[in-house]
Amino acid sequence: MSDASTLPSPEGLPVLGHGMAFSRNPVEAMERWAAHGDIVRLQFVGEPMYMVTGPEHIERILVDEQEAFTIGPRQRTTFQGVEDDAMTTATGDRWKRLRRAAHPAFTRDRIHQYGDRMAAVTARFVDEWADGEAVDLHDEMRRLTVQILGETLLDADLRGREDVVMDAADALVARTNFRRPGLLLPDWVPTPTDYRFRRAVERLDAFVDDLLAERRASAPEREDVCSVLLDAHQRGDLSMDEVRENVVAFLLAGHESPAGALTRVWYLLDDHPDAAAAVRREAERVVDGGRPTAADADDLERTRHAVQEALRLYPPTTGVNRQATEPVTVGGHEFDAGAQFMIPQWVPHRDERYWDDPETFDPSRWTRDADRPEYAYFPFSGGPRRCIGADFARQELTLALATMAGRVELDVTASGPLTFVPSVQLRPEPDITATVRR
Known part of the structure; x- marks a missing residue:
């Protein structure tokens, strides 16, 4: 047994330590x-901060001894002012x-019920694109995922109202940008x-308050x-602030992460035409009619593997x-x-000890049995604090x-190499x- 001070420490800068390298390029710094x-x-x-990338150590922190750990202060600071009363913080x-209060909305059966709407919203959205039209892929995927959230988790049509959610997410990413000059200033310095x-959070809060007021006034049986x-809230288990800020949290994280994943999987499929053709052939074979249903999800194996592989990379x-x-x-x-402790998914997801040719996009790797630790792959975190919407997002x-x-x-074309904004979300820069x- 040894003290934490004996752990290896990469070379850093005086005073700033490793912060400068992390702010310049987090994924490159973490790999190094x-x-x-x-x-x-x-x-x-x-x-001091300890970066943990060994799967057995990650599992110990997130699962085996999770009661000895809580979320770090950086996570609470990240969402301060927008999700203070949400489960995020x-x-x-x-x-x-x-x-416990939110769990009934995310059971396996309930998520399965959302499936038909997910596909229907996507079909409606894509059918509005004109042949030959050039679209901003990430922006369009964000609008799509806001609409899916609206019609599944909120039973509301958010078409034409996506910007209030997207603007708040943009403001959050900008505020948590590791390169932002004002990041080190005291909170009271404007x-x-x-x-x-x-301003963006105030608009989003007001937007969600209006949605909640409409729902309370109509009061039909919904699920x-x-x-x-x-x-x-009616049972006295949640305050209205907790209701509102958890809805805000679902809207922010629930559109940003899936939109990024869809953007990246299309980017990767464009660069791997054989994998793209396999996904298209599967859609033609499995889908009976204009779009898939929740019942088709288990049969969309190649599609699911393409998504898993994009989330790995x-x-x-x-x-x-x-x-x-x-x-x-x-x-x-x-x-x-x-x-x-800082636990980055990027490093174990690309560790050659657990993955053959780890830098390569290869959806077929998910068809082969592999003897790797469970926490060599954890895109949505793990343990009791695993993202409550993980199964929703996968479907x-x-x-x-x-x-x-x-x-x-x-x-798909990109204006440059696929790099990412150094922030809480891995949002593409080009x-x-x-x-x-x-």
């Missing part, structure tokens, strides 16, 4: 640091209460980015997340943060209470991709354009 070991000691402006008994963020949360977020609530031992090293991505592949071909071919 991981070469020093499965647990490395980093320094961010005087604050809650801890302890409060988090358990919020999670910046244009902070002002834009507050979406909005109704589940309002029922919990390009996970939705920069990583997962945890903080020890008591002294813990991980990987034979002792850590004090308060120790902070959505599979059905949306199959629906699109059965109706259009997309010729412009990605898709030309529609029917």
